[in-house]
Amino acid sequence: MFGERLAAAAVLGASVVIGVAYFFWSSASSSEKEAQKQPGGEALSAAVKQEEASEKQKVAAVVQTEAANKDGEEEEEEEAVIQSEARKEEKEEEEEEEEEALVVQNEALVVQNEALVVQNEALVVQNEALVVQNEALVVQNEALVVQNEVLKEEEESPDLHPEAETSEPRPVESDSEGSQVLVLGLDGAGKTSLLHCLSTGILDQDMKPTEGFNAVSINRDGLHIEFLEIGGKEELRQYWQRYLSKALLLVFVVDASDPQRFTVARKHLEVLLTSRPRLPLMVLANKQDIPSALSITDVHDDLSLSEVGERQLFLIGTYMKKGEVELSSGVQDARDLIIQIACGSK
Numbered sequence: 001m002f003g004e005r006l007a008a009a010a011v012l013g014a015s016v017v018i019g020v021a022y023f024f025w026s027s028a029s030s031s032e033k034e035a036q037k038q039p040g041g042e043a044l045s046a047a048v049k050q051e052e053a054s055e056k057q058k059v060a061a062v063v064q065t066e067a068a069n070k071d072g073e074e075e076e077e078e079e080a081v082i083q084s085e086a087r088k089e090e091k092e093e094e095e096e097e098e099e100e101a102l103v104v105q106n107e108a109l110v111v112q113n114e115a116l117v118v119q120n121e122a123l124v125v126q127n128e129a130l131v132v133q134n135e136a137l138v139v140q141n142e143a144l145v146v147q148n149e150v151l152k153e154e155e156e157s158p159d160l161h162p163e164a165e166t167s168e169p170r171p172v173e174s175d176s177e178g179s180q181v182l183v184l185g186l187d188g189a190g191k192t193s194l195l196h197c198l199s200t201g202i203l204d205q206d207m208k209p210t211e212g213f214n215a216v217s218i219n220r221d222g223l224h225i226e227f228l229e230i231g232g233k234e235e236l237r238q239y240w241q242r243y244l245s246k247a248l249l250l251v252f253v254v255d256a257s258d259p260q261r262f263t264v265a266r267k268h269l270e271v272l273l274t275s276r277p278r279l280p281l282m283v284l285a286n287k288q289d290i291p292s293a294l295s296i297t298d299v300h301d302d303l304s305l306s307e308v309g310e311r312q313l314f315l316i317g318t319y320m321k322k323g324e325v326e327l328s329s330g331v332q333d334a335r336d337l338i339i340q341i342a343c344g345s346k
Contacts, residue, residue: 180226180246181338184272185253186265187232190286193320194253195227197327198335203320212236225342237268241275249280249341251334254303256285256293256317262302273308280312280341284334289319312341 183191192207195216214229228247230240244250250272254265273281285299294302296317305313314337318330327335 179248180228180243181249181251181342182243182247183227183229183251183253184240184268185232186255186261186268188258189232189253189255190318190320191229191232191253194284194286194318194331194334195229197320197331198227198338201327202325203322206322209233220339223339223342225338240268240272244272244276244279247276247279249282249338250276251282251284251338253284253286254299255287256299257287257290259294259298259302262299266303269303273311277309278311280314281308282314282316282334282337284330285315285317287319288317288328288330289321 183195185191187209192210192214193203195214196205196207197203199216199218210229210231211233212231214231216227216229218225218227228243230236230243252265252269252272254262273279283299283303283305285294285296287293296315299317300306300315305315314334316330316334316337318334319328320331321328
């Protein structure tokens with residue numbers, strides 16, 4: 001567009017110059033003709049011609065000057081256009097470079113953010129590991145406390161002679177009747193809630209699992225019965241066998257709604273029964289109020305109770321519910337049988 005305007009201006013300037021030259025030429029021709037008509041016209045005609053030649057030279061000089069000026073202006077304008085386009089291209093390149101730099105910077109921030117996320121996840125995992133480690137230390141400390149209590153009781157009780165720990169249990173030499181009802185079973189079976197119901201007649205609060213030992217005494221109609229519960233966690237099961245010598249009855253509680261643990265429960269029960277071949281056994285299939293709980297028959301088969309040997313065996317389905325005024329029939333039957341066995345041992 002700019003080049004077209006420049007060309008049009010050049011054409012217009014050339015037309016003006018040509019017009020001026022034509023004007024001078026016409027004037028000179030007229031003057032020459034007039035001079036030739038007058039006397040001495042030839043000399044005058046020569047002067048006129050010389051003057052015309054001078055004017056033509058002037059016009060030529062003017063035209064040449066105008067052309068040079070126009071050429072200079074055109075070159076300047078072209079140079080200005082080139083410089084403007086160069087500056088425009090340079091600016092565009094700078095803008096592109098800035099945009100690319102911003103993109104690279106943004107990508108770097110994204111990578112940095114991802115690295116921070118990974119670092120945070122690693123810290124979370126590390127914190128969880130520390131929590132697990134702390135819980136393990138707490139359990140270990142509790143086991144040490146229980147072990148210390150057991151050792152202290154052994155020192156104070158000369159009639160209790162714990163056997164050395166071996167891979168195979170050794171039977172207790174004496175099978176005389178003891179004085180305690182020993183309540184055992186895996187953790188979560190409901191032993192603590194059962195003892196609370198037997199001693200108070202109601203489950204009026206949520207019971208926390210026994211972490212060590214739980215001793216309960218019941219007095220009824222002049223009869224004094226001592227119950228000893230030992231926690232069912234794995235680190236406490238090693239102490240079960242040590243208290244069989246003082247037991248007049250073994251009450252073994254299982255969670256009938258969790259048959260996946262019956263294999264472990266049966267293994268420990270077999271070890272206990274081997275130590276006391278004639279010790280009366282009462283198995284309580286607890287949590288019968290849960291729909292998925294196994295029946296008495298299934299519990300009998302899964303625990304292989306037909307192989308317990310020649311001993312008194314009682315299998316009772318029980319459950320305890322918080323706030324119920326009366327004990328379930330199973331808990332009542334278990335209580336009455338325990339009292340009956342305790343009375344028979346006196």
